Amino acid sequence: MSDESVAKRIARLRELINYHNYRYYVLDSPEISDAEYDALLRELRQLEAEHPELITPDSPTQRVGGEPSDRFERVEHPVPMLSLSNAFGPDELRAWRNRIARILSSEAVEKLAYVVEPKIDGLTVVLHYQDGLFVLGATRGDGYVGEDITANLRTVPAVPLRIPIAGDARPPRRLVVRGEAYMPRVAFERMNAELSARGERTFANPRNAAAGSLRQLDPKVTASRPLSLWTYQVVLAEGGETPRTQWEALDYLRRLGFPVNPLNRRFEDFEALVQYCIDWEPKRKELPYDTDGLVIKVDDFAIQEQLGTVGNAPRWAIAYKYPSEEAVTRLLDIQVNVGRTGVLTPYAVLEPVRVGGVTVRNATLHNEDYIREKDIRIGDMVVVQRAGEVIPQVVRVLKEVRTGDERKWHMPKRCPVCGEPIVRPEGEVAYYCVNASCPAQLVRLVEYFASRNAMDIAGLGEKQAALFVEKGLIHDIADLFYLKPEQLLELEGFKEKRVQNLMNAIEAAKNRPLARLITGLGIKFVGSTVAETLAQHYYSIDALMRATEEELVQIEGIGPKIAKSIVDWFSRESNRRVIEKLRAAGVRMADVAPETLEEGKRPLEGKTFVITGTLPTMSRQEVTEFIVRHGGRVTNTVSRRTDYLVVGASPGSKLRRAQELGVPIIDEEGLKALVNEASE
16 A cells, blocks of 8 residues: 555544444444454554554554553643532432522522532543643542543543544534543452452452552553543533533533433432432442442533632532441451461451342451451451442441450461461561461462463363362362373363363463463562563573572562562472472473573573564563563663663654664564574
């Protein structure tokens, strides 16, 4: 294709992809299949990779996330982002209207109309557009100054990168929109399960997850999170249509292509509005996202202006809040779970109680210090809350109803599963079972070892791990590679096809990259990110086993705690035996083939690379593995010690830094050529 036809095709692809994003994420009414959508996006990426000069900031390919930031810039809002006063119940809602009536004439009050919107439990964001192009996104902050999270918001599919998406609305020269970023419940639970399987920190509720995801320094982390958006306020509109009411503003946002909640309502009868608020409470539990109430606004902007604000809250709006999902029950016992790293976590055994439509029998107690601070005792009547309507927790004790028969609880001296002594490291709140052969640890470790982010053994989850441990088929993670089909066929539910699939998955896991193996070992403080860093510095498990604390702390991202944990893990004879069993089973122990370990056969030996942008045929992980496999080293920061910058489409600030320092710049083909030339 000619340059002109390529440009036209790219423009058409962007138009189609933006339209189908709008149909999927805003209207929830897709017109094409996922496969068709993926084909469009794949074609666009390929054309942009071949013609990087045609890439624009509003291209759908730019949602993948740019370079990590080391801090967030401060952003001053064009007008204050006000918070709301609360009304708890119908009487307080009527009292709010009475306060309005004291400012307006009786005739004006009778003619008032109101808009009611679900109060989404997420993170407030402020979106700036210039001539229809998304140029800035910020958090609410203190209402006057927020944080610049533009790069992160670009990754959220529901955020339009260019407006209008559809319809006949014309975008103003400058537009500022306020909305709420949130995470749907099902997506939140799925994400938490994946984080847990990888041994990473999970979130307490969807609101925390949304806020934490948008305040990541690395936009690629945000891009991996299932975030969405509702918009509800035109903060500023210059040089275009000017809505006169909130209801018109919501329609205007909808016509521009912004996601606007379809459950918004307009009322002219105030008592009908009150009844709607009362009736809404049970209905909100059926929504796929969390809400903690409704927001009621006077519809007319001129009257809003007349009513003004008091303190940092507008007089013309109020939040109708519902009580937290709480219940009172008796704490029957305190027991302890043992995690994969040996952490002992206490939990409450409760007299069954209904909380938010769910029967709760257990609740988290976090750690021993939490129990001491709240003086929680066995036999107490306690208040249980479903945190974020998901995770039950004991929030307080009804000490006034104690009988004197309640018993204080103490952390056991020995592991409740294996009976070995437990320890509490200095400076930590957690207690640990240090017996690596503890069955409880083993079940969770096997589950983690087989998880997608580690060795990725499909068909092996918690239930299978528990069954294999219970039946005595495995005593450590290495035993997975010694399982025999005839052993599994004797187990209930394991038919020939299922067994064969599992055996194939185990066999495939033998050839995972070194970082996956390091992740799967379950070393304390070593998740997938740290494992990648270690694999880039130590090309084999043997080299890592020889590393000292002094060497490890020299690596960027490896602190003293991590270094000590790594050295301690490899110093234990039981762990070294597991490594040798894995080796004997044929599990890959290095990112460099044995024959290339000989001097002179690693073409990238001693070379340091930095990667930026999206390469045509290789993912970031694949190109990293390629470099390491051929003896090179990958770092995140361009410096005078960098030998090459590998550049793909949409490069970030690393390209500019490399040009300033005179660092050689190559593309994917150039990288492969380096290897081929050195090998000839």
